[in-house]
Amino acid sequence: MSPQALEQILEGRRSQPNQLIEVLQDIQKNDGYISPESMKAVSQGLGVPLIEVYRVASFYKAFRLKPSGKNVLTMCMGTACHVRGARFLHDQATGQLRVKPGEVTSDGLFSVEHVNCLGACALGPIVAENGSYHHHMTPAKLRKLIETLSRQQTEEKQSVQTQ
Ligand code: FES
Structure with a gap:
């Protein structure tokens, strides 16, 4: 700063x-x-x-002591989300991005975080992407979300390079 x-x-x-x-x-x-x-x-x-x-x-978990990726995926691991498969979402995100919770991908594009409740238990499992909630998440939907975000970043990068 x-x-x-x-x-x-x-x-x-x-x-x-x-x-x-x-x-x-x-x-x-x-x-x-x-x-x-x-x-x-x-x-x-x-x-x-x-x-x-x-x-x-x-x-306070709300404070970060390390820089985060450009896209922060916040995985709810609370009980309501856990019983609806939050662990599979965790495995999808960390496996696809090859990153552990709290770490940033080598390209700086993603970081994955855990929280205990995002306050929308009835809609779980929930994953927040830069603060936007994605409800009733499945591993397939999460894989697509990560692919879409990656593609957008690549297109943005290419657009800046051609200008
Ligand atoms: S436990 Fe996931 S939103 Fe509450």
């Missing part, structure tokens, strides 16, 4: 430890994750010990 962007986020919040979660949310919105450098700056800016910033950032 640029020092200017961080300055904007901290503006009006300096020395206000109670702003920690809001500041971390804004940093993640801006960068897609919270880097060690950002944590140090937040610690200094809000007057919160660095260990506390790290504790909060690592406690």
